[in-house]
Amino acid sequence: MREKIFNIIQIGDKSNRISRAFDIFITITIVSNILVTFLQTFEELDFLSGFFFVVEVITLFIFCVEYVLRIWTADLLYPGMRKCRARLRFMVSFDGVVDILTIVPVFFLSGFVIFRMLRVARIFHLFRLNARYDSFNVITTVLYEKRNQIISSVFIVVILMLASSLCMYSVEHDAQPEVFRNAFSGVWWSMSTLLTVGYGDIYPITTLGRLMAICIAYLGVGVVAIPTGIISAGFVEQYQRKSSISNIQDADIKEIAEIFVDRRYAGKTVGEVQDEQQLTVFLILRDDLSILPQKDTLLKLNDIIVIRGRKGVS
Known part of the structure; x- marks a missing residue:
């Protein structure tokens, strides 16, 4: 029985009708729970608050049951570990943390703000769809395989961001003391420039500052292209290697x-x-x-x- 439940809730065997039905059921449950969370913020829908509450309670109860079953079968997910260690491993994994953060806030809805904010964690249940559909799972696989290259590219972005922010603060602070008040103002400007967002709320007015901004903007185009190229190459490799x-x-x-x-x-x-x-x-x-x-x-x-x-x- 434990193996059957494990295959249904953990593996997602598409050749098994019960497993496919569970995949569809849990997907509907996740989407319903998140949809209710958004609709509860509309004052125009206050007359449906009772219905929303019932849906929320039912979906959270389903999450609780699934969480218990996943802990119960965790030793089958990690066959090389003892039962207690395997269950602890699952509880500290991404899925386990998201599950518990989704369940806990319901008992503290009127408590501290931090517990009410934890309700946002249920949105991360959408990542659970990766475990159900291979096309989505490719994304997480590529990100995991290319994690070292992506981290390196992000590190380069951070270095350029800090360098450009300090340079711009040094050049523009005397001309715009209220705009470029400190290094953080420069970080905000460099972020919007390097990532090609360009909010326009902070911008240089000196000639030297504008020349620097042109160079930094060009660097930003290249910097953004680095992780994009890494991920794109990873997708190509993954689809070439992945055969059903x-x-x-x-x-x-x-x-x-x-x-x-x-x-x-x-x-x-x-x-x-x-x-x-x-x-x-x-x-x-x-x-x-x-x-x-x-x-x-x-x-x-x-x-x-x-x-x-x-x-x-x-």
């Missing part, structure tokens, strides 16, 4: 190929995938490791398996 295992039977695989493991087959053993898809798994690439597969080896999300179609299978 469900379409293997329809392809004539005569040579060895690499297959990207999505959530449909994450959690299944190598033997189960081989029997279902009529293929042979030679190697599993997991992070920086190369694993020789056994029939009882569990596949994990984002694994790459090196396979070859069996003879006679089209």
Whole structure:
């Protein structure tokens, strides 16, 4: 029973009707909860406050039940850990933190402002859709794989922002003491300039300041293009590498190929995938490791398996 519940709520097996129904149900629940949160801010809809309250209570109750079940099956999500450690690992994960931050504020709606602000955390439930649909999941996968390059590019942006803000403050402070009052005013201007937003509330009036602004604006175009190019290249690589295992039977695989493991087959053993898809798994690439597969080896999300179609299978 625990394994069945795990496959339904954690893995999202699209070949299972119950799992697909749960995916649709939880998606509707998340969207309904967030929609109600927005509609409650309209004074014109005060006459529906009772209905909104009922919907909010029902959806939060569903979140509570799902949270308990996900903790109960956490040891299956992290098979290499003990039950207590696996459950703690889930509770401090992104999904676990979002779940608890969504549930807790309902008990303190009339309390401190910080608890009422935590209601915003339920919006982050939309990221849970990544776990349900492979097309969305590609985004998080690309960001994770290119995280080092993205962090480096953001670091470059921060350095240029600080440098340009201090330069502009030095040049414009005497001419505009009320506008460029301190270094933070320069940071605000450099942010809007480097990121090509250009609010126009702060701008240089001296000749030297305007010349510097032209150079910084050109730098901003290039700086914004750096992370954009990294992410775009990551998408291209991901889509070239990502092949759906469900379409293997329809392809004539005569040579060895690499297959990207999505959530449909994450959690299944190598033997189960081989029997279902009529293929042979030679190697599993997991992070920086190369694993020789056994029939009882569990596949994990984002694994790459090196396979070859069996003879006679089209």
